[in-house]
Every structure is written in structure tokens, then in C-alpha cells.
Amino acid sequence: MDYQALQNQYLDLAARVVEMAAGKGAVAEAYINAGESLNIEVRNQEVEALTTARDRGLGLRVIAGQRVGFAYTTDFSPGALELCVEQALANARMATPDEYNCLPARYPGYPQLDLFDPEITNTPVEQKIELVREIERQARAYDPRVKITESCSYNDSRYLVVLVNSRGIAVASQAAYCGASTFVVAVENEESQTGFGLAYGLRYKNIDPARIGREGASRAVRMLGAKRVNTQRAAVVFDPYVATSFLGVIAPALAADAVQKGKSLFRGRVGQQVAAPVVNIIDDGCRPDGIASSPFDGEGVPTQHTVLVEKGILKCYLHNTYTAARDGVKSTGNGARGSFKTTPEVGTTNFYIEAGTRTPEDIIKEIPRGLYVTEVMGMHTANPISGDFSVGASGLWIENGELARPVRGVAIAGNIIGLLEGIDAVGNDLTFFGATGAPTVRITGMTISG
Amino acid sequence: MLLTEGDLKAILEAALAGGGDFAEIFLERRRTTSISCEDNKIERVVSGLDQGAGIRVITGENTAYGYSNDLDRESLIQTATLVGKALPGRPRPKEISFNRPRAQVEFTIQKRPDQVPVTEKVALVQKANAAARAVDKRITQVTVGYGDVIQEVTIANSDGVLVEDERVRCRFVVNAVATDGKVIQTGFESAGGHQGWEIFASVDPEEKARQAARRAVMMLEARPAPAGKMPVVMAGEAGGTMIHEACGHGLEADLVQKQLSVYAGKKGQKVASELITVIDDPTIPGKYGSYRYDDEGTPGQETVLIENGVLKEYMYDYLAARKENRRSTGNGRRESYQDRPIPRMTNTYIAPGKDDPGAILRETKHGLLVKRMGGGQVNTINGDFVFDVAEGYLIQNGKIGPAVRGATLTGNGPEVLKIIDRVGNDLGFSLGTCGKDGQGVPVGDAQPTMRIPEMVVGGILDEGDQD
Numbered sequence A: 001m002d003y004q005a006l007q008n009q010y011l012d013l014a015a016r017v018v019e020m021a022a023g024k025g026a027v028a029e030a031y032i033n034a035g036e037s038l039n040i041e042v043r044n045q046e047v048e049a050l051t052t053a054r055d056r057g058l059g060l061r062v063i064a065g066q067r068v069g070f071a072y073t074t075d076f077s078p079g080a081l082e083l084c085v086e087q088a089l090a091n092a093r094m095a096t097p098d099e100y101n102c103l104p105a106r107y108p109g110y111p112q113l114d115l116f117d118p119e120i121t122n123t124p125v126e127q128k129i130e131l132v133r134e135i136e137r138q139a140r141a142y143d144p145r146v147k148i149t150e151s152c153s154y155n156d157s158r159y160l161v162v163l164v165n166s167r168g169i170a171v172a173s174q175a176a177y178c179g180a181s182t183f184v185v186a187v188e189n190e191e192s193q194t195g196f197g198l199a200y201g202l203r204y205k206n207i208d209p210a211r212i213g214r215e216g217a218s219r220a221v222r223m224l225g226a227k228r229v230n231t232q233r234a235a236v237v238f239d240p241y242v243a244t245s246f247l248g249v250i251a252p253a254l255a256a257d258a259v260q261k262g263k264s265l266f267r268g269r270v271g272q273q274v275a276a277p278v279v280n281i282i283d284d285g286c287r288p289d290g291i292a293s294s295p296f297d298g299e300g301v302p303t304q305h306t307v308l309v310e311k312g313i314l315k316c317y318l319h320n321t322y323t324a325a326r327d328g329v330k331s332t333g334n335g336a337r338g339s340f341k342t343t344p345e346v347g348t349t350n351f352y353i354e355a356g357t358r359t360p361e362d363i364i365k366e367i368p369r370g371l372y373v374t375e376v377m378g379m380h381t382a383n384p385i386s387g388d389f390s391v392g393a394s395g396l397w398i399e400n401g402e403l404a405r406p407v408r409g410v411a412i413a414g415n416i417i418g419l420l421e422g423i424d425a426v427g428n429d430l431t432f433f434g435a436t437g438a439p440t441v442r443i444t445g446m447t448i449s450g
Numbered sequence B: 001m002l003l004t005e006g007d008l009k010a011i012l013e014a015a016l017a018g019g020g021d022f023a024e025i026f027l028e029r030r031r032t033t034s035i036s037c038e039d040n041k042i043e044r045v046v047s048g049l050d051q052g053a054g055i056r057v058i059t060g061e062n063t064a065y066g067y068s069n070d071l072d073r074e075s076l077i078q079t080a081t082l083v084g085k086a087l088p089g090r091p092r093p094k095e096i097s098f099n100r101p102r103a104q105v106e107f108t109i110q111k112r113p114d115q116v117p118v119t120e121k122v123a124l125v126q127k128a129n130a131a132a133r134a135v136d137k138r139i140t141q142v143t144v145g146y147g148d149v150i151q152e153v154t155i156a157n158s159d160g161v162l163v164e165d166e167r168v169r170c171r172f173v174v175n176a177v178a179t180d181g182k183v184i185q186t187g188f189e190s191a192g193g194h195q196g197w198e199i200f201a202s203v204d205p206e207e208k209a210r211q212a213a214r215r216a217v218m219m220l221e222a223r224p225a226p227a228g229k230m231p232v233v234m235a236g237e238a239g240g241t242m243i244h245e246a247c248g249h250g251l252e253a254d255l256v257q258k259q260l261s262v263y264a265g266k267k268g269q270k271v272a273s274e275l276i277t278v279i280d281d282p283t284i285p286g287k288y289g290s291y292r293y294d295d296e297g298t299p300g301q302e303t304v305l306i307e308n309g310v311l312k313e314y315m316y317d318y319l320a321a322r323k324e325n326r327r328s329t330g331n332g333r334r335e336s337y338q339d340r341p342i343p344r345m346t347n348t349y350i351a352p353g354k355d356d357p358g359a360i361l362r363e364t365k366h367g368l369l370v371k372r373m374g375g376g377q378v379n380t381i382n383g384d385f386v387f388d389v390a391e392g393y394l395i396q397n398g399k400i401g402p403a404v405r406g407a408t409l410t411g412n413g414p415e416v417l418k419i420i421d422r423v424g425n426d427l428g429f430s431l432g433t434c435g436k437d438g439q440g441v442p443v444g445d446a447q448p449t450m451r452i453p454e455m456v457v458g459g460i461l462d463e464g465d466q467d
Helices: A003-022 A078-094 A118-122 A125-142 A209-221 A240-254 A256-260 A321-327 A360-365 A416-421 B005-016 B073-086 B118-133 B205-221 B241-251 B253-257 B318-323 B357-362 B413-419
Strands: A027-043 A046-064 A067-073 A146-165 A170-188 A191-201 A232-238 A281-284 A305-310 A351-353 A369-377 A388-399 A402-415 A423-426 A431-433 A436-438 A441-449 B022-038 B041-059 B062-068 B139-157 B162-179 B184-193 B228-234 B278-280 B303-307 B347-350 B366-378 B384-396 B399-405 B407-412 B428-436 B439-447 B450-458
Touching: A003 A027, A003 A046, A003 A078, A003 A146, A003 A170, A027 A125, A046 A078, A046 A125, A046 B073, A067 A078, A078 B041, A078 B118, A118 A146, A118 A170, A125 A146, A125 A170, A125 A209, A146 A209, A170 A209, A191 A209, A191 A431, A232 A240, A232 A360, A240 A256, A240 A281, A240 A351, A240 A369, A240 A388, A240 A416, A240 A431, A240 A436, A256 A321, A369 A402, A369 B384, A388 A416, A388 B384, A388 B407, A388 B450, A402 A416, A402 B384, A402 B407, A402 B450, A416 A423, A441 B450, B005 B022, B005 B041, B005 B073, B005 B139, B022 B073, B022 B118, B041 B073, B041 B118, B062 B073, B118 B139, B118 B162, B118 B205, B139 B205, B162 B205, B184 B205, B184 B428, B205 B384, B205 B399, B241 B253, B241 B278, B241 B303, B241 B347, B241 B366, B241 B384, B241 B413, B241 B428, B241 B439, B253 B318, B357 B399, B366 B407, B407 B413, B413 B450
Parallel strands: A046 B062, A067 B041, A232 A369, A351 A436, B228 B366, B347 B439
Antiparallel strands: A027 A046, A027 A146, A046 A067, A146 A170, A170 A191, A232 A441, A281 A305, A281 A351, A369 A388, A388 A402, A402 A441, A423 A441, A431 A436, B022 B041, B022 B139, B041 B062, B139 B162, B162 B184, B228 B450, B278 B303, B278 B347, B366 B384, B384 B399, B384 B407, B407 B450, B428 B439
């Protein structure tokens, strides 16, 4: 696809759709997402599946009489676009008026970001297949007990985002990302355990197949022979992956809409201590090499670096244009769209706990007895509104500062606030898993059920 | 659909020109409406159209897949040609003649959701919002969502299968938030099915909303769940998450074939208590996981997976069945045209037993009563699973005791299924969106009241309290 031509074509198309809606008395915004993607899955050195795709879609938001309406379509024929405009306007008539419904006006400039690595699209498919095979070979070579590949894959995507509104914004951005992951199984006697390795980013050359394969293998092998431990309170260390999973539960509570609607744990707590002083939490929509980086958010607002929690103190919430208008502040550029099918809600971009200064080994060394958690199950059942969580956990038992033996089938439970307050050490190993990342963190004491 | 049988043949032939053994096209046109109410406001009314085609070519055991939103004959031939070239083989000319397999069941949609004025849908959402808020003054926020989907599909493959189908689903969800100044708790209820607007003749949205609100308020006073091993009674009305996680996923043939399931190689063996019979059945009318045909055009069927504790059958899609030179069980599903079909559950349930549910509770001295389950997850490789308890109570001398909150139950599928010692004569359904390989599909789950003599409850231990 000729992206430059497509960009111009879609800027025109979005402008036409906005005009159609504006002609009927609405403030309007059209968002178009279009792109291509590739996915390669390898098992036992064979290409098990290869998927190539092209897709596109347009989402139209209108505001008429302070009411919001939304409609989307993947059909760009004139008739379908007309219908989309009609539906958005009709939907607006059903909605409740709200004085804070508005669209942003034109901005003087946007962050300059390098989001397109030509190597992603220039590398031939054969070479990408070879990369996936190498991941699998590395995993198998790590230990003879690594016998089954659950999945081993590479995927990349090149895409174009166009956003035009009737208040003067007309922007476009092109980007690409790529990544690879593997889930492998180690088998010994009657027992099987899994482990994973992955890397996602904006640069093809940063995908290191050896590291991914070996990491998956080592995570699987070290779990062989895992057993339960008795119910007790003990120190708990989250590896970066597990800490990142927990961050996913914290994210919705930092969104201003949850706060405004009384659904956030952090309501009314700006300026207060909400976490231990070693904790800093950041959202950065323009982080170099961040997979969620973009010059503008889903409403055309420039992205920015936002410090949410600094030394444990809550500094602010994440805003889109609506929540910012309601609170009388500026949008933080967090008008996030899941896809062209959804309205821009408040969401995170590149969201992470800032790295500390201590090595993970150092953090573990001080623990006489505790659990190093490397996997949690049922994280999606944690309640971001109440903050209550109870999840299945597995990992390694810590004894006298050493990782002694594997543990599985236990549960850890608590409340997010208590967890954040209970963090007493943060590692220097910040690792991203997609757009969210965290370093190793230690919690003084938690209930482990076994 | 805009394409003729001749067009479909031309597309499949183009897909096979690269040397594939099997080619398939999945055309989808999905129209949706969704309404959400929060903060006492109708915030979002969204309607949309998503249409596209997925083309699949299988060579040996390998798959090439491609999709696009361009649905004219020429674009589809172009996509098919590209997909066909991805995994080259030796071209063998194949004569395709279509026939339409008969579904085992017909579903009647009494009132299509696109025939219902949006104002009526909005009114339903508003009534539910008001009903939830009227329950208690500690209800501080209510979110009500309504959604409907009309999905038209055309599925054609080089074996001659041609199916045109329409799936109609409605869904209603309510989430209530209660606050007493210090604690925030939530309550959730949902309803949905492969049904039109008539679903609201049997489901009362206002009553659902009140249930959600009452649960949120009750949880304010609930104590943290205990920690450790104890007997668990699962009420029939609790839903079917446990069976979905404890054994459903492990009986999907792709995972079994790849040795990724603890149930691999166990067909004909005893894998559960004799009290346990597990069935997957998309032909039950009106449930959330119901369909006439799966997403490969195979008619949906009832499959007995476990009978009186003995493993009888796995769930197959076309590719997994082909590897064993057998027939699909009609479990090949996909989220949309963007996804390859894989073996999935539909409506999965443990068949009712003989015990009186009340007696099961009375005869349990102490433990945890699960009145409502939330979501869950399983590691199919070692069988470890978890599920969330949305509403739970302590059992004290065979009676329902105080409510507890924040519990997750952890167990191992094969171990739990073997020790279940009581199965009630009731059956309660729940619905959900099941995720696998990044694809979400609608499912129903159900189970009777059951007792598990020992499970790990992931609760909170008071300081100094050790066991």
C-alpha cells in the first residue's frame, strides 16, 4: 500500500464526512485507522500458520445540542458513509445532554516522534520466519526437558491514523510495531510446566530471538516439581511481569472519569500518600520506542509525559477532553480509543512504574522467607473499583535470601491500596510487556493461601 | 450477500491455485447497537457496521490466512491468490460443487433487535438504572449496558460446504457501586442469549439491576474471605465458570493434540467422579453460546464429553478433526472474519444429579458457599485453575453464615473433578465471553449444586494467625 497516498485520500475522506455531519448542525470528528499486519506461527520448526491482513475503519463522533452520538463503519462507499452520518446524528438524539461534551480545537504543534522503522516492512517474510524458528531452537537448546511448543510467533503491523474534526484539527500519523513471543512446555516424568518469553517494540533489530527463547525455557524448567506451601503471611516479591499485571488493575482507578463517577479508589486523594515513598507511576504517550507512543491521542490532543504518583504521593489523574472540561483542567492527552469502533475514553498510553536503583538479587537477598511470584492467574477478576484482588499464584519460594524451590497452586489476596503502601523495594529492571511495564517490586507481607 | 455461488467458486479456486489442499471463505457482516448509561445519563449510543472476509488455505497441517474489508469479487480473488501462495504446494485441480448441510436445530427470533426502536432500548436501560438506584442510598453509581448484534455469515469451502446463517444476540449488563464512605464494593448481573428482543419477556432487567445493587450493598458489610483449604459448596445459581475452567478448555482437541492438556490421551479413562457428566451443546435454543452452525459451516451438535466420570470425547474443529481423519464436532469458532477458527466451547454444563440442593448444604458442617461465580482462568498444561467468587458465604453448621468478599478459589481440574462428592438435581446457567488465543466468543456455562470436599480459598489471614 502507498501510505502517503492513502493518508491524503483518508484526510480528504474524513474531512468530507465531518462536513456532512457539520452541515446538519453538529460538531463532528472522524477517526480513521487503516493498516496491514503479519502474523507467523511456528511449531516444531514448521510454519503452522501465516496470516496477512489489511483492514480499515472509520468512527464518527458528533455532538449536537450537548449530546454525543457515535457510529462506525468499515464500508467506505458513499452510501455507507452517509448512513454512518445519519446513525451518529440519530444516536446523539437519544443521549442525555451534558454541558462538558466538546471537541478539542487546533493545537500549535505535536511531539516529533520516530514511530516508523522501515526495517519492519523491508525485512522479507522468509527472514521473519527464520527469526521465529530461531526462538524455538533456542528454547529447545536451553534444556532437553523443553519438549513442547505451545506457541512461537512473530507479528508486526503497519498502520495509519487520521483524525479530522470540525474545530480545525486535521492530523495523521504513521507507525509500525513488531514483536515475538513464545510459550514452551518443560516435561519431566508426568509433570508439565509452561514458561514464556516475549519482546515487543518499535524496532525490528531489538527483537532478540535467543533471549526470548531462553527466557521462555528457563521460566518453564524452573517450575518443574512445583508444590503448594502452607497458608501463611510472608514477604512477596513480584517479578516485572507480575508487577505489570497488577498495574493493569491500578490504571482504571487513575482515569478521571472513574474518579468523577465515584468509581475510583483514588477519589479525593490528590496530594496524599497512596503508595510507599519508593513508588513513582508514570504515563508517557511520547516515550521514545514506546509501543503506545503517538504524537496525538484519539481526539487529536498532543500526548505528554504525566507523573501520576511521585514518591508515593498522588499528583493527578489522566484526562481526556471531556473529563478535563468537567474538572476545569487541561487534557493530559489520554483520550484513548480501543479501535475505530469505540468513542475515545480515558485510557493509559505507555504506563509504568519507574525503575528504582536496586538489583532484583539484592531485593531477594534480604528475605528470610517469602514468595517470588512469577505468574498470576485470574488477574482479570481483580476489582479495579473496590481494589480487592485474590489471584492464583505460582513462582519460587525464597529461603534465606535464595530462590529455593518452585511453588504453584497458591493464592494471594489483598487490596490494591494496601499493596501499594506495602511496597518496600523497587528494582532497577523496568521491563515493558507491550505498553505497560514495571520493575521487580517487594511487598513486606501478604497472605499466601495454600 | 452480494456474491453468487459462481463468485465463491472462483475465489476458492484462486485460493487453491497455489497448491493448497483445502480453501475456505468466511464472509461476515456484523451490525451492532450498544447503549450505555452511567451517572444517570445516557452517555453512549453507538451503532456500527463491520464487514469483511477471511480466507483460509490449508496445506497438510499448515494454514495460511488472510482478511480484508474489500468484499467485491475482484478484491477477494486477489486476497485469495495471495493467501494461496503463502504456503506453496503442488496445485491439483479440484471440482467444487456446493451443497448446504442441514442444521440439527432451527432457532426462531421473534423480535429482531433492528425492528425495535432505539427509544425502547434506551427506556429499558433507564428503567434498570432507576431500579438499581432505588435499592439503597449507599448505591453511588450504576452502569447499565445494552447491546445487540446481528451477524450475517456466508461460509463456503472447497469440500463443497456452503452455509448462510444469521446469528442474533442481545445482551444486558448492570454494574452497581456501593460506598459507605470508607469501602467501595460492586455488584454485577448480566443476561443475554442467541435471542431477539423477546429475551426481555423472560429476563426482567429491573430485577437484575436490583440484584446487582443488593449484592454491592451486602458486600460493604462482608468480611474478608478466610484463607486456606476448606469444603466448598457451589450453588446451582452460581453459574458454570468452574466447569468451563476445570475441564472445558482441557477438552478442546487442538490443546489435546499438542499435548497441552492434562486430559490428553485419556479418552476412555476415568477422569472424574462417577457423579460427573459433562456436555457441550450449542443446539439449546436461546442460550448465549448457541448456534445452528459453527464458524466453519458444520452443524452444531450435542457432545457428551465426560459420562459418569469417563472421558468420552474432545471438542473438534475442521483442522483438528482432519489431523485425526475424523469428523468435526461442530466446535470450530472464531471471533470475527479477522480470526482463524479454533476448537471452542459453546454451552457447557455438568448434567444434574440426584441430590436435593438444600440437603447438600445442610450436610456440610463448615466451609464456603459460593452463591455466584465471577470470571476464571486455567493453565491447561498442568490443570491448575482459579475462579472468582462474586458472592460467597461462610457455612456454619450446615447453615448460611456471614457473607465474605474478595475470595478466589484455586484448584487443579483433574483433582477437583475426582473428589466432587455431591451433585444436586438443579441446573443454573451463566453467560460470558470466553477468551482463547486472543479471540473472544460468547459462551454459556451451567452446573448443578455441588460439593467439593477441599479447595484452596485465597483469602486474608489476620496478622499472627497461622495454620
